[in-house]
Amino acid sequence: MHIVDQEHVSASLRISASAPHVFAVLADPMMHSAIDGRSSVADGTGRIQQAVDQARLTEVGQMFRMGMNHPNHPEGNYQTVNKVHVFDPPRAIGWRTGHDPKGDGQLEFGGxxxxxxxxxxxxxxxxxxxxxxxxxxxxxxxxxxxxxxFAPERLTNSLQHLAELAAPKLNT
Known part of the structure; x- marks a missing residue:
């Protein structure tokens, strides 16, 4: 189910994994391109290429950069700088997205x-x-x-990717 209004869009999904395990996947920037659906551009937003900063997310205020691609972006390939603004394991995690337009370390966040x-x-x-x-x-x-x-359905696609990544691996 998608909820869309003039200021936000959200989607929910029940995932067959414990909250601490799901949170651990989300706190790993190396997993974000897989959550986004980079392996299948039709899913997620398909914009995240790879984590530039690979350290696990551990606190509010932490910054991490992601390599991105968007056909309508002036540079095509570009980087975002994300700043963690919610970190409440295993209940919530969130980040604001920004960039360094002049390359001088002065970050701008779009809101x-x-x-x-x-x-x-x-x-x-x-x-x-x-x-x-x-x-x-x-x-x-x-x-x-x-x-x-992006289309609201892409949030559900990202959650489905998260579910696949967080699913317990069975030994066969």
Whole structure:
């Protein structure tokens, strides 16, 4: 199910994995391109190429960069700088997305963020809600970017990828 309004879009999915395990996958930037669906551009948003910064996410304020690709971006391939603004293991994790336009370390954030909320169902199931929020995007950016910049179904696709990555691996 998707919830879309003028300021955010969200989707939820029950995942067959414990909340701590799902949270561990989300806190690993190396997993984000797989969650995004990079192996299948038709799923997720398909924009994340790879983690530039590979350290696990451990606290509010932590920064991590991601290599991105978007056919309508002036550079095609580019980097985002993400700043963790929610870190509440194993219940919630989120980050604001920005960039370093001049390459001088002065970050600019566009006003949107990603957030995952995890709700314990039982020892082996977690309800995960993924939200993309653009409420703080200034009008100057809204004049040239359409929000959300992807179809809402892509959030569900990303959650399905997360479910596959978090599923317990059985020894055969």
């Amino acid at each position: 949107w963020f990603w957030r995952y909320d995890l709700m314990f169902v039982d020892q082996s199931e977690t309800e995960v809600t993924l939200t993309y929020d653009w409420a703080a995007v200034p009008q100057s950016i809204r004049e040239y970017l359409r929000f959300p910049p």
